Amino acid sequence: MTGPVGIREVAARAQVSVGTVSNVLNKPELVSARTLELVQATMDELGFVRNDLARQLRMGGGTTLGMIVLNVANPFWAELAHACEAAAETHGHTVIFGSSDQLDGREDRYIDLFEEQRVRGMLIAPLDGATERMNRLTRRGMPLVLFDIHAADGDVCSVALDGDVGGYLAVKHLLDTGRRRVAFLGGPLHQVEDRWKGALRAIDEVDGATLTHFDTADQTIADGRAMGDLIAGLPGDSRPDAIFGANDLLALGAMQSLVLADGVHVPRDIAIVGYDDIDYAASAIVPLTTIHQPREALATEAVRLVLDHAANGGVHEHEHLLLPPRLIVRASTAR
Amino acid sequence: MTGPVGIREVAARAQVSVGTVSNVLNKPELVSARTLELVQATMDELGFVRNDLARQLRMGGGTTLGMIVLNVANPFWAELAHACEAAAETHGHTVIFGSSDQLDGREDRYIDLFEEQRVRGMLIAPLDGATERMNRLTRRGMPLVLFDIHAADGDVCSVALDGDVGGYLAVKHLLDTGRRRVAFLGGPLHQVEDRWKGALRAIDEVDGATLTHFDTADQTIADGRAMGDLIAGLPGDSRPDAIFGANDLLALGAMQSLVLADGVHVPRDIAIVGYDDIDYAASAIVPLTTIHQPREALATEAVRLVLDHAANGGVHEHEHLLLPPRLIVRASTAR
DNA sequence: AGTCACTTTTGAAACGATTCACGATCCCCT
DNA sequence: AGGGGATCGTGAATCGTTTCAAAAGTGACT
Incomplete structure (x- = not known):
C-alpha cells in the first residue's frame, strides 16, 4: 500500500x-x-x-457550475438538466445539481452549498422570481442565470422561453383546424400567465372563439386526468372541442381520461395540444401535438451567459433572452 | 468592493x-x-x-459522493438518484451525478472526474457488471457500491433488487388471476435475466402455463408500443392473455397500443404487469399493476454501505444486499 | 503566594496543486 | 570565443482552511 x-x-x-x-x-x-x-x-x-480540490483552491474557484431545478420528477427539468450538463462539458465545466422540490428551504440550502463550493456560477429555476437573496448574490459578483422567468428588471441574466408566443401558436393551431371552444388546463395561473395571455391573443383574432380556464393545483398527470374526467362529463353542446394543456403532463392526463370515455374520440371530438414536448409526448396513446421548447438552445445559452459573466465580470451586460418555441403537430390535433 | x-x-x-x-x-x-x-x-x-474547497483539501477529501446512473431519462433512475441525494443528506454528504447514457466512455470519464474531485465514495449503476477499472478502484481503497447487479464474486459491495423474486411475484399473480399464456417483454435478455428466470419459475408451477419471450432492443415506451402492436395483431387463440413487462415503460407502451386496438380490452382480454413502479404507473390509462422496487431502502442501504466503507476501511466487509420487491396490484390485472 | 486542574486562545505547520521570476542550457552567428 | 535568443526547468510562495501542541487565563484550595 x-x-x-x-x-x-x-x-x-x-x-x-x-x-x-x-x-x-x-x-x-x-x-x-x-x-x-x-x-x-x-x-x-x-x-x-x-487533486482537483487543491487545483481549484489555488486557481480561485473552479470549473464547476451549480444548477437548481424545480423538480427532477418532471421530465422537462430532468431533460433540461441533462442538456445543461452537456453544454457545460463542451466548455470543460462540471455541473452539480440540486432539486428544490418547490420548497423555499431547499432552494436556499443549495445556494449556500454552491457558494461554499465556490462554483463558477449558478443556473437557477426559481420558485418565485428573483429573490432578494439572488440579487445579493449577483451584487457580490456571482454569475447567475435564471430560467424561465422574465426578470427584465432585476439585475441578473435570464433565459426564458416565450410562453406568450407558445400559447399563441398552440391555440392558433387549434383554431386553424376548425376548433372554436378551447379549454385551457393549468395552474396556478401566475405560473403560466404568459401561455394564457398568448392563448387569449389567438382567440381574440377569431370571431366566436372562446377560451375557458380550468384551474389545477399542480401540473401532474393526475391533475390532467381529473380535468379530463370533468370535461368528458360536460353536456355535448357546452363541452370544449379542444384542450390546451399548460404542460404535457396535464395534456397527457386529460388525453388518457378522454380516450377511455364513451363517445369521445381524440382528435375527432376533442383535439389536444400540450406544452414542453417531453419524450413521452411522441409516444402517447395518440401522439401529442405540443409546443417544443428548445431545451438544447436554452441550455447552451444559459451556460454561455453564465460563463461570459464569469469571464468578463467587468464588462458583462445582463441579457434577457427570450427563445421562440415551436409547434410540433402530431395526431392529437388532426382534423 | x-x-x-x-x-x-x-x-x-x-x-x-x-x-x-x-x-x-x-x-x-x-x-x-x-x-x-x-x-x-x-x-x-x-x-x-x-471555502469548502480549502476545507476539503485540508481534511483530505470530502463529504461528497459520486453517483453514476444509467440513464436519467428513465424515471426509475431519476427517482433513485433523488432518493440517494436525500439519504446522503441525512449523513451530511452531498452527491454529484453523472449519467452514463449507456456509453462506456462516459462511465469512465465520470469515474475519472470523481476521482479527481476526491469523492468519499461512488455509487455506480454499471453498464455491464464490475469492470476491471472498478475492481482497481476498490483495491486502491475507494469505497464503491454497485447497483442492481449481483457482484457476489467481485470484491465490491453491491445493492440489488431481487429480480428473480420480482419476476416470480409478477407472473404468479397473473396465473392466480387465471391467465395462462404469458408474454415476457424485454431485452437485452442478459440485462433482465433474473426477472425472466423468476417468471419461468412461477410458470413451471402451473400445468399448461406458457411463457413467451418478446425481445426488445431498448426499454422505452416506444419499444413497448411496438410489441403491443405485434401482440394485438396475433390471432386470437395464439395471442397471450397476459403481458409481463420487464419495466414499466415497456408495459405502459404495450398498454397504450392494446387499449387502442379494436376488440382488445385491458385487463379483460389481456392483463398487464410492469416493473419498477415509476410514478406514472399509477396514473396510466388503466392503472398499472407492477412490482414496486423499494427505492428509498435501496438508496439508504447503498449510502450506508459506502459511508461505512469510507469510515472503517480496514474492517469493512463487502456486503451484497438483495432487497425484496413487492407486488402492487392495480386495475390492469383485475379479473 | 504557590499549585493544580481546567477552560480558552494562539499561531505556525500542514493539505496538494499552480505560478512566476529566475537560472541553466543549448544553438547559431559573427 | 563570446554574445544573444530561445527554450526548459526550478523551487519558494501562495490559495483558505484545519489541526494541535503549547501558552495563557481562571478559580479554587492549600
Whole structure:
C-alpha cells in the first residue's frame, strides 16, 4: 500500500521539479518531448490522480457550475438538466445539481452549498422570481442565470422561453383546424400567465372563439386526468372541442381520461395540444401535438451567459433572452 | 468592493486568532459564549462564506459522493438518484451525478472526474457488471457500491433488487388471476435475466402455463408500443392473455397500443404487469399493476454501505444486499 | 503566594496543486 | 570565443482552511 501520490512524489521519482510536473499537466507545450514522456510514464507507474480540490483552491474557484431545478420528477427539468450538463462539458465545466422540490428551504440550502463550493456560477429555476437573496448574490459578483422567468428588471441574466408566443401558436393551431371552444388546463395561473395571455391573443383574432380556464393545483398527470374526467362529463353542446394543456403532463392526463370515455374520440371530438414536448409526448396513446421548447438552445445559452459573466465580470451586460418555441403537430390535433 | 473575505479577515476584524474562528465554525463548544457571539457577528458583517474547497483539501477529501446512473431519462433512475441525494443528506454528504447514457466512455470519464474531485465514495449503476477499472478502484481503497447487479464474486459491495423474486411475484399473480399464456417483454435478455428466470419459475408451477419471450432492443415506451402492436395483431387463440413487462415503460407502451386496438380490452382480454413502479404507473390509462422496487431502502442501504466503507476501511466487509420487491396490484390485472 | 486542574486562545505547520521570476542550457552567428 | 535568443526547468510562495501542541487565563484550595 503506497502512500498518497501527489505531484511531489511524481517529481521526486522522475527527478524533476514539481513545477515541471505541473507544466506537464497544464502546459505541455512548454515541456521538452523527452521530459514530457518521462513524467507521464512516471505518473502512470505511480497511479497519479490530480487533486482537483487543491487545483481549484489555488486557481480561485473552479470549473464547476451549480444548477437548481424545480423538480427532477418532471421530465422537462430532468431533460433540461441533462442538456445543461452537456453544454457545460463542451466548455470543460462540471455541473452539480440540486432539486428544490418547490420548497423555499431547499432552494436556499443549495445556494449556500454552491457558494461554499465556490462554483463558477449558478443556473437557477426559481420558485418565485428573483429573490432578494439572488440579487445579493449577483451584487457580490456571482454569475447567475435564471430560467424561465422574465426578470427584465432585476439585475441578473435570464433565459426564458416565450410562453406568450407558445400559447399563441398552440391555440392558433387549434383554431386553424376548425376548433372554436378551447379549454385551457393549468395552474396556478401566475405560473403560466404568459401561455394564457398568448392563448387569449389567438382567440381574440377569431370571431366566436372562446377560451375557458380550468384551474389545477399542480401540473401532474393526475391533475390532467381529473380535468379530463370533468370535461368528458360536460353536456355535448357546452363541452370544449379542444384542450390546451399548460404542460404535457396535464395534456397527457386529460388525453388518457378522454380516450377511455364513451363517445369521445381524440382528435375527432376533442383535439389536444400540450406544452414542453417531453419524450413521452411522441409516444402517447395518440401522439401529442405540443409546443417544443428548445431545451438544447436554452441550455447552451444559459451556460454561455453564465460563463461570459464569469469571464468578463467587468464588462458583462445582463441579457434577457427570450427563445421562440415551436409547434410540433402530431395526431392529437388532426382534423 | 471589499476583497475576498476569508477566515483571516474575520480573525483580524474580530481581534482573535484564525484558530478561534475555525473553532467557531467547527467546534463551537470549545469557544466561550462571548467570543462565539463576537466572531459570528463579525462573519455576518463581512459576509463571510466558508471555502469548502480549502476545507476539503485540508481534511483530505470530502463529504461528497459520486453517483453514476444509467440513464436519467428513465424515471426509475431519476427517482433513485433523488432518493440517494436525500439519504446522503441525512449523513451530511452531498452527491454529484453523472449519467452514463449507456456509453462506456462516459462511465469512465465520470469515474475519472470523481476521482479527481476526491469523492468519499461512488455509487455506480454499471453498464455491464464490475469492470476491471472498478475492481482497481476498490483495491486502491475507494469505497464503491454497485447497483442492481449481483457482484457476489467481485470484491465490491453491491445493492440489488431481487429480480428473480420480482419476476416470480409478477407472473404468479397473473396465473392466480387465471391467465395462462404469458408474454415476457424485454431485452437485452442478459440485462433482465433474473426477472425472466423468476417468471419461468412461477410458470413451471402451473400445468399448461406458457411463457413467451418478446425481445426488445431498448426499454422505452416506444419499444413497448411496438410489441403491443405485434401482440394485438396475433390471432386470437395464439395471442397471450397476459403481458409481463420487464419495466414499466415497456408495459405502459404495450398498454397504450392494446387499449387502442379494436376488440382488445385491458385487463379483460389481456392483463398487464410492469416493473419498477415509476410514478406514472399509477396514473396510466388503466392503472398499472407492477412490482414496486423499494427505492428509498435501496438508496439508504447503498449510502450506508459506502459511508461505512469510507469510515472503517480496514474492517469493512463487502456486503451484497438483495432487497425484496413487492407486488402492487392495480386495475390492469383485475379479473 | 504557590499549585493544580481546567477552560480558552494562539499561531505556525500542514493539505496538494499552480505560478512566476529566475537560472541553466543549448544553438547559431559573427 | 563570446554574445544573444530561445527554450526548459526550478523551487519558494501562495490559495483558505484545519489541526494541535503549547501558552495563557481562571478559580479554587492549600
